[in-house]
Every structure is written in C-alpha cells, then in structure tokens.
Amino acid sequence: MKGSETTLSILVVGSVAIDAIETPFTKLDAIMGGAASYFCASASLYDQVNLVAIVGSDFPQEYMDFLHSRPIDLRGLQIKEGKTFFWRGRYHMDMNMRDTLDTQLGVYADFHPVIPAEYRHSPLVFLANIQPDLQLEVLEQVSGARLTVLDTMELWIMTARPQLTEVIKRVDVLLMSEEEVRQYTEQPSILTGARQLLDMGLQYLVVKQGSYGALLFGADGTYFSAPSYPLAEVSDPTGAGDSFAGGMLGYLSTTEPGANGCYTTDDIKRSIVHGNIIGSFACADFGIGRLRTLTLSEIEQRYKELVKYSHFDPNWVPLHL
Amino acid sequence: MKGSETTLSILVVGSVAIDAIETPFTKLDAIMGGAASYFCASASLYDQVNLVAIVGSDFPQEYMDFLHSRPIDLRGLQIKEGKTFFWRGRYHMDMNMRDTLDTQLGVYADFHPVIPAEYRHSPLVFLANIQPDLQLEVLEQVSGARLTVLDTMELWIMTARPQLTEVIKRVDVLLMSEEEVRQYTEQPSILTGARQLLDMGLQYLVVKQGSYGALLFGADGTYFSAPSYPLAEVSDPTGAGDSFAGGMLGYLSTTEPGANGCYTTDDIKRSIVHGNIIGSFACADFGIGRLRTLTLSEIEQRYKELVKYSHFDPNWVPLHL
Numbered sequence: 001m002k003g004s005e006t007t008l009s010i011l012v013v014g015s016v017a018i019d020a021i022e023t024p025f026t027k028l029d030a031i032m033g034g035a036a037s038y039f040c041a042s043a044s045l046y047d048q049v050n051l052v053a054i055v056g057s058d059f060p061q062e063y064m065d066f067l068h069s070r071p072i073d074l075r076g077l078q079i080k081e082g083k084t085f086f087w088r089g090r091y092h093m094d095m096n097m098r099d100t101l102d103t104q105l106g107v108y109a110d111f112h113p114v115i116p117a118e119y120r121h122s123p124l125v126f127l128a129n130i131q132p133d134l135q136l137e138v139l140e141q142v143s144g145a146r147l148t149v150l151d152t153m154e155l156w157i158m159t160a161r162p163q164l165t166e167v168i169k170r171v172d173v174l175l176m177s178e179e180e181v182r183q184y185t186e187q188p189s190i191l192t193g194a195r196q197l198l199d200m201g202l203q204y205l206v207v208k209q210g211s212y213g214a215l216l217f218g219a220d221g222t223y224f225s226a227p228s229y230p231l232a233e234v235s236d237p238t239g240a241g242d243s244f245a246g247g248m249l250g251y252l253s254t255t256e257p258g259a260n261g262c263y264t265t266d267d268i269k270r271s272i273v274h275g276n277i278i279g280s281f282a283c284a285d286f287g288i289g290r291l292r293t294l295t296l297s298e299i300e301q302r303y304k305e306l307v308k309y310s311h312f313d314p315n316w317v318p319l320h321l
Numbered sequence: 322m323k324g325s326e327t328t329l330s331i332l333v334v335g336s337v338a339i340d341a342i343e344t345p346f347t348k349l350d351a352i353m354g355g356a357a358s359y360f361c362a363s364a365s366l367y368d369q370v371n372l373v374a375i376v377g378s379d380f381p382q383e384y385m386d387f388l389h390s391r392p393i394d395l396r397g398l399q400i401k402e403g404k405t406f407f408w409r410g411r412y413h414m415d416m417n418m419r420d421t422l423d424t425q426l427g428v429y430a431d432f433h434p435v436i437p438a439e440y441r442h443s444p445l446v447f448l449a450n451i452q453p454d455l456q457l458e459v460l461e462q463v464s465g466a467r468l469t470v471l472d473t474m475e476l477w478i479m480t481a482r483p484q485l486t487e488v489i490k491r492v493d494v495l496l497m498s499e500e501e502v503r504q505y506t507e508q509p510s511i512l513t514g515a516r517q518l519l520d521m522g523l524q525y526l527v528v529k530q531g532s533y534g535a536l537l538f539g540a541d542g543t544y545f546s547a548p549s550y551p552l553a554e555v556s557d558p559t560g561a562g563d564s565f566a567g568g569m570l571g572y573l574s575t576t577e578p579g580a581n582g583c584y585t586t587d588d589i590k591r592s593i594v595h596g597n598i599i600g601s602f603a604c605a606d607f608g609i610g611r612l613r614t615l616t617l618s619e620i621e622q623r624y625k626e627l628v629k630y631s632h633f634d635p636n637w638v639p640l641h642l
Contacts, residue, residue, distance in 0.1 A: 188415070191551055191553040192553055213546075215551075224633070225548040225630050225631050226633070227546040228546070230512055230544060231510075231512070232510050266634055270633055270634055270637055299639065303637050309544050309545060310631055311632050311635065312545070312590045312591055312628075314628040316591055316621070316624050318620065318621050
C-alpha cells in the first residue's frame with residue numbers, strides 16, 4: 001500500500017547505544033541497544049523509518065549494516081568522534097526487576113536533535129525515551145504530524161517533571177508503564193490517574209503492563225484492554241517497550257486515517273495489539289536478535305492467535321430474565 | 322430455564338464466618354464473611370446453591386436472613402454451640418496486600434463436612450478454600466458431578482502439600498492465583514507451571530490475576546485471557562476470588578453441557594468472564610454488600626462492556642505481503 005508512495009512515514013528521535021546485559025543465565029558484553037534502535041528494528045518491518053540519533057566513532061560496522069539493511073533513513077544519524085552511549089544492566093530472577101550497573105553518555109552528552117528538512121513533515125512522530133528538553137527541541141522542528149507519540153521513564157518524572165509536563169501537553173499519545181502513571185499522577189488508581197493525564201490534552205494514553213498486556217484510554221472515553229501474547233520464557237525484556245511503540249506506529253503507518261485526518265478507535269486498538277505482539281517477539285532473544293529475523297507473516301500469526309486467546313461470545317444474555 | 326427443573330444445581334463446601342476488616346479508610350468490626358458466603362451470595366444470583374458449612378450459636382440472625390432470602394438450601398449448614406469462625410484482616414494502601422491480624426476457628430475447629438443425601442448428585446461441586454483433608458472428605462461423599470472445581474490458598478501449599486496434591490488429582494478444575502501457581506509448581510513461568518498442573522489430570526486451570534483478569538488453560542490446549550472489569554476504586558477485595566468462583570459456577574449452572582456431558586470451551590470461557598464480573602462487583606463494597614443488591618441485568622451490562630473493552634478487529638492481514 002505504501003510501496004507506491006514516497007512519504008517518509010515515521011520519525012523517531014532517541015538513543016542508539018551499545019548495551020551490556022546480564023541475566024541469571026547469560027552475560028553479553030556488547031550488543032546493539034538504545035530505545036531508537038529497538039523502535040527502528042520494529043517499525044521498519046512495516047514501513048520506512050527516519051532516524052534521528054547520535055553514535056560515536058566506535059559504533060560497530062555490524063550495527064550500521066543492520067540499519068542499512070532495513071528501510072531506515074540515516075540522514076538524521078549524527079556520527080561524532082568519541083564513544084557511543086553505553087548501558088550495562090542486570091536482570092533479577094524475576095525479569096521484571098533490573099539494576100542499572102553502568103551508564104556512560106559518551107557523545108550523547110552533548111546531543112541535540114537536528115531534524116533533516118526531509119523528515120520535518122513525517123506524519124508519525126515518536127519521541128523515544130530521552131530528556132524531555134530534547135523532546136521539546138524535536139517538537140519545535142516538526143509540524144503537521146498526524147500523530148505525535150511520547151515515551152518517557154521514571155528518571156524524568158523524578159528529575160525533569162516540569163519539562164516532561166510541557167511535552168505531555170504538546171503530544172497526542174503518551175506511553176507509560178503502570179508504575180510511571182502512579183508516580184507521575186500520584187494516584188493509586190490507574191483509572192483516576194489516566195483521567196488526570198487525558199485532562200492534560202492527550203488524545204490517548206497507553207498504559208503498558210508488561211506481561212499483563214496494555215490498556216488504552218481515549219479522551220473520547222475509549223477503554224481497551226489488549227491481551228499480552230503468552231510467553232513460556234523471556235530471554236531479555238530490554239527494549240520491549242520501545243518495540244511496542246515500533247509495532248504500534250509501524251502498524252499505523254500502513255493505515256490510512258479517516259477523512260478528518262484522524263485514526264479510528266479501531267485502528268488505534270489494532271495498533272496496540274501490534275505493539276504487544278512486537279514486544280513479545282522482542283523478549284524472545286537478547287537485544288534486537290529476534291527482531292532481525294521477524295517477518296510480517298509471523299506477526300499475522302500471533303495476531304490471529306491473540307484473537308483466539310482473548311475473544312469470547314459477545315452475545316450472552318441472562319437466561320433467567 | 323432452570324425454573325422448571327428440580328435439580329439441586331451447585332454444591333459448595335467451605336467457610337461461613339464473621340470478618341473484621343480494616344482498610345486505610347474504613348474499619349468494620351463484624352460483617353458476614355467466609356469463602357462459602359461470598360460464593361453463595363454470587364452463585365445464588367444464577368441458580369440454587371446447596372451449602373455445606375458450620376456456624377456457631379453466635380451467628381447473627383441478620384446473616385441467616387440473607388441466606389434464607391436467596392435460593393440457598395441450608396440443610397447442610399451445621400449450627401453448633403460455640404463461636405463462629407472469625408477472621409480479622411487489614412489491607413495496606415496497596416489493596417493487593419493484606420495482613421491477617423487474628424483467626425479464631427471456634428466451632429470450625431472440629432468441622433467435618435456431612436453432605437446431605439439430596440446434595441450428593443449436585444452436577445456442579447465447588448470445594449471452597451478449606452483444609453485439603455476436608456475437601457477429600459467431600460469428594461468421598463459425592464458422585465457423578467459434571468464438574469468439580471477446587472480453590473485453595475498459600476497456607477495449604479505450605480502445610481498440607483501431599484493432601485492438596487491428592488485433591489488436585491481428583492478434580493476437574495483448579496483455581497489458583499499466579500503466586501500460588503509459582504509456589505506450588507516452583508516454576509517462575511506461569512505457562513510452564515500451568516502445563517505441570519494440567520499434567521496432574523485437570524481439565525482446566527484458571528489462574529487468577531487480581532486486577533489483571535484471569536487466564537484459562539485447558540488440557541485440550543485451550544488458552545484464554547479474560548479481561549478484568551476496570552475499577553476506579555476498590556473498597557474491599559476480600560472474597561473477590563470466592564465471588565469469581567460463584568460467578569463461574571453460577572453461569573455454568575444456567576448452561577446445558579453438550580451431548581458428551583462436557584461444557585464446551587466457549588461455555589468455560591464465558592464462565593471465566595462471569596467470574597471476573599462478579600469479582601469486580603464484590604470489590605465495590607465491604608463484605609457481600611454489593612452482592613446483596615446485584616442483579617442479572619447489571620451483570621449483563623458489564624458483560625457487554627467487557628466485549629467492547631477487549632475485542633478488536635479479528636481480520637488484520639499485513640498489507641505489504
């Protein structure tokens with residue numbers, strides 16, 4: 001459908017990194033990481049992605065080759081003399097828990113996103129998890145996006161709350177984990193917290209629940225509980241949220257919005273299901289390992305399975321009435 | 322549908338108690354409690370329930386009046402000189418956490434279930450959370466049930482594992498929380514733990530996930546993720562699991578099984594949805610408060626909402642293929 005079009009569809013701004021990951025079973029010293037990397041590996045399965053990020057002169061050629069192998073435009077990827085952003089994390093036996101052992105910003109310390117002219121009218125914009133100040137810089141440089149989607153993390157809620165608030169007020173969709181919703185809104189109830197966030201002007205809030213799936217809240221009153229794809233084993237949950245976003249925006253990029261320029265609620269629901277599916281694949285191997293080999297027909301297979309796993313007879317009426 | 326039949330439909334054996342409940346906002350010194358009470362209050366919305374339990378001579382007339390007000394057969398309710406089983410619990414700010422402050426067994430200490438002859442062929446049998454030894458005594462006295470359903474708790478996994486194992490091997494359906502599955506199977510993965518439990522001879526395992534809903538695993542390979550009904554506030558989660566069971570078996574009692582005497586997978590799926598709905602109502606007030614006023618048309622309303630909240634377009638196919 002998009003094959004005949006020349007629009008550059010999805011803009012992502014975020015980190016491209018070198019990760020070191022330890023789990024109770026495995027230790028890897030250097031694999032491709034960073035929120036934007038997971039997003040690109042996911043969204044580029046569906047459509048073209050325009051990447052804005054920074055890497056150092058040590059960025060492995062193998063990682064660059066992967067980016068080149070996909071429909072990912074790299075005109076926005078800055079390559080600077082110095083070290084690539086590095087993160088080392090260790091997962092607990094309960095894979096929902098992890099400790100950051102080391103973070104080295106490298107060239108990322110002085111990063112300011114510069115959006116190439118060709119990217120500035122990308123209809124879908126994903127602000128991956130970076131400093132809210134940098135996210136604001138991105139929003140200043142783009143215009144006319146059909147949908148702007150924001151991800152963030154606990155660190156910014158704690159250390160850059162006013163700036164984060166400013167970004168939330170200016171985007172269409174916010175992705176947050178349950179814990180982040182509680183932390184930001186200070187509401188024990190997710191439903192109450194969600195209302196508070198929607199009142200800031202969002203069209204949609206997506207609450208990521210890890211292995212429990214995701215919830216969608218709309219300013220129009222939409223509520224949708226998207227089932228997670230059941231996994232017997234999780235190899236590495238790093239990047240699952242970024243991959244979720246990649247699946248969500250990737251799917252939307254293949255969809256024409258309605259005459260009013262807005263996606264339908266059904267489209268947004270489907271996009272959340274895609275998010276969960278891609279997130280599930282991301283967990284199946286270390287880093288972007290599984291996303292490298294993933295195909296749309298494998299995604300279609302899980303989509304069909306999730307229909308079977310979550311739908312039930314819609315027509316029950318009480319027999320006693 | 323059942324109005325014209327004389328079958329006594331659902332047998333439940335479990336505790337009827339007096340509870341004292343504290344939450345961060347409220348303190349109640351004496352309300353009707355016990356697993357079998359919640360189950361009866363729920364299941365009797367759908368059909369007749371046959372109750373086997375024990376209470377003391379202090380059991381309030383008001384509680385007895387409630388039981389009499391519903392289609393609950395009380396021929397199996399023993400009334401003994403002495404104190405009714407008493408439980409005092411305190412919930413944390415996070416309502417998923419609670420401490421037991423006091424437990425007084427009273428007449429329950431010497432309880433042995435005696436199943437009246439009229440109950441022994443009840444097609445649906447619910448073994449509410451009591452000592453596995455007593456659950457075995459029940460199974461010795463009933464025969465020809467269409468479905469036997471077992472609930473348990475952490476205490477029995479820790480203190481009566483061999484007896485619990487024996488009961489699991491003899492029932493059709495087991496209800497467990499996620500934590501209980503992990504504890505009993507010693508598997509970090511719920512999917513792996515579920516397979517282990519099904520291998521013990523169960524037809525179905527239902528994994529209760531609290532505010533995240535419930536999962537259904539079938540020996541035939543069935544997997545179903547039932548959405549929870551979203552609640553902005555939880556007044557008192559006590560008895561939510563027992564009410565879940567009441568909704569599940571209550572619904573099934575209104576359903577004719579197939580020619581082979583077995584419920585279809587679709588029936589079982591619907592019953593899980595009913596379980597989640599009744600569980601959500603149970604949390605809306607203290608004790609059985611909300612279950613006293615609940616109607617089938619309110620249940621129908623939430624059923625329709627859950628369809629809207631969880632179903633999505635089943636027909637997505639990748640456009641690039």
